[in-house]
Amino acid sequence: MNSSVAVQWKAVCKLDDVLPGTGVGVRLPGRQAALFRTRDGSLYALDNRDPFSQANVLSRGILGSLGDKRVVASPIYKQHFDLETGQCLEDEEVSLTVYPVQVEGDVIKLAIPA
């Protein structure tokens, strides 16, 4: 992370609100994120907007891995996005914003630009 950009940590939900292996949608000021919890408990957050369909649905994609990358598949046209980088695997010109995630106690927090 570029430390000169001020970020603000926003509490969004409890850990238990996200089943392992699934995702949820998160309302952020002026935007939507998709928050994922993989089967081993790691947390990731990306834009919720699917750039190929313009629908806010990525939180409903299926999680998995392709090679050594962890990915989510868009439920609309099935493109894959790297959970770590937001990069689309099928189209190198497309990538999503990645939101850092933190857990404090049992609360999940996302970082958004302040």
Place this chain on the structure above:
Amino acid sequence: MAKQQLLLIGHGMVGQRYLESLVAQGGREHFDITVLCAEPLPAYDRVGLTSYFTGKTADDLSLVPEGFFAEHDITLKLNTKADVIDRVARTVTTNTGETLGYDKLVLATGSYPFVPPIPGNDRDNCFVYRTIDDLDAIIAASKDGKVGTVVGGGLLGLEAAKALHDLGLQTHVVEFAPRLMAVQVDDFGGGLLKDKIQELGVTVHTSTGTKDIVDGESCKHRMNFGEDQYLETDVIVFSAGIRPQDELARACELEIGERGGIVVNNHCVTSDDSIYAIGEVALWEGRIFGLVAPGYQMAEIAAEHLMGKCEQQFTGADMSTKLKLMGVDVASIGDAHGNTPGSRSTVFMDQTAGIYKKAVISECGKKLLGAVLVGDANDYGNLLQLCLNEMDLPGDPAALVAPVSDGAPLLGADALPDTAQICSCNNVSKGDLCAAIDGGAMTVGDLKSCTKASATCGGCSALVKQVLDSELEKRGVEVNNHLCEHFPYSRQEIYHLVRVGQITTFDELLEKHGSGEGCDICKPTAASVFASCWNDYVLNKPHAGLQDTNDYFLGNLQRDGTYSVVPRVAGGEITPDKLIVLGEVAKKYDLYTKITGGQRVDLFGARVEQLPDIWRTLVDAGFETGHAYGKSLRTVKSCVGSTWCRYGVKDSVGTAIQVEERYKGLRSPHKIKMAVSGCTRECAEAQSKDVGVIATEKGWNLYVCGNGGMRPRHADLFASDLTDEELIKTIDRFLMFYIKTADRLQRTSVWLENLEGGLDYLKQVILEDSLGIGAELEAEMAHVIDTYQCEWKTTIEDDEAVKRFKHFVNDDSADDNLKYVRERGQRRPAFEHERIELVEEA
């Protein structure tokens, strides 16, 4: 240069192939083409004629690609028979009184059935078996008859006998010779065939000649055989051989063979340079070829010759045949009778199993000259190749007729030379198949569509598959049907692992048999297999992350991220009250409403957080989920049948409801559609469904593996005249076998096309229980049915589950990005350009 006039007389199988070959070579640039067709229909598949009795329509049998005549600007005159050829004036006069000039003339008039000169052979209800018109007449006559008789026990006679049998007549075959199929098989083979056919309920009279046909007492006719011997019958079909239709040529004094047939040279040119003859009417070196493959070869050669290309010549043709007569495999290859001097035979015969095999071996003991197979013709392809390519026998000649032919190839497909003809109907060589494989063909279905191999009689399909497998392997294409990178198994293998290992969760499956974390391919597949095997509630926690969003939110995801709601309306029958509930719900939530092709109502535009409320209302009103979102049974469409329709012979709606209620919720490799029609008018279009049921006066006819959609496929008749119980039992087994063995996202149509052994094999497994798994399949189906639950009912009763129906985890509001426009009185999601306008307006 002005175009020349080309006239083709006869538009049968060979005539059509000639036209196709000619236009492919650019023949239209040099010739104006006119075709005279004596029949009311353009060329159709005469080889498949008998399937007209088992559900194929004249349209299905047509050989003419849609728009063919218009596209190539060829004039086709139906119902028009050539009466006279004037070779001096170069004209042809037709029965419609027209006179047409020609520069080149092609005769493809085929043959006509020979009717033995028996007094009384012209009585009513005496038929031949050659055209669709003939079959229509036979069908009409059999309606009020009880007994049917075929005169002639050759290949076509036995096909005709099968048809009469299928039409419900008590059937007899009267053959003059001492055995059936005298041309193709020997005495032992013929004897065994007779036994097998009699077992099926057809009475065979060999060494029997008919003296005359007179009025009968119990039936319409009496056929007198000899000394007080006679047979009473209502319908008679003559099938005593064919004769070349060479009348026209005789009258204009073209050279004709002693026993008929228009004499042609190696380019199919007759004694007049301007006239060609092709197909069954042509006589080459004193021989007539009564099969379609040599006719096709002649068509190609004659078309090339017309275009000035003379390399290809007709050099005779192999007359080997394989067919299934009344469920009995019969094949004859090369010198079946051992007429070659010095040849010896090795024979295997098992009368209990009804199998007879004979191989005719050359004097030196190294080559196969011919063979006869009755009851088990699995080795036909291999033996034919050995014989045609004059290959050295791989081992002991006796092995050729060894009792167990487990399909294990006698010689690998590898051993065949590139020139080996694999599909004789369509003249496809091994080299042609290899070229198609190089061009990207990966399945038997691909090869069929690009080379036509196995598209006609299907006799070559096992061999085509062997060539495909060995060639793919050679090219280093791992014939790999692994599901995805996480599981080195096919869907079928995963299914097996899950069942045998009693695996119930994805984590367990991945740990035991996979690697990585899974993906959007293997997770939903596993979920579907778990559901097929154990039928757990799909939203149980361990399964939640496996589901495609459709299954997760129990609705169909639409392009703007909202879902559609489709309650089950079994059989398409709905009470007015329930219809009103649907209307009220749609109105309340402003859902776009549309009637689906599956006879139910689709409500579009429901947001995730609205789904539980909508469904609560629906469930309270007695609706259940329609599983429109799942790879599972969709709908069982029905016509109104005997409930109201004046033609209905059975209660199609009742049966559709019963079937839909039985299989609702059944998870499968892909969606399954079904339909039930109340009579053969087929208003429910059952023959385009995975499972189609059609009522007849005698019971239900079951069709399988049809498809609409992207690759339409006409369903195959699977079983006839079933009772209600038989129908259900057969569908139980069929569906469960499909679920067990199909690949991911493989509809039944593609599954069948890739199933080794095809329809016959499927019938053996399901109807004859050849694998002994019938009871198991039924038990597994029973489990699924017993554990059915409406997923929506379960969901709305489970607070935990309902919680998940939110767009935002941290906010109860709706997705604020949804924008709609109204069109034709309802709303739909705005397109990108409309969105921009909407935003500007705001």
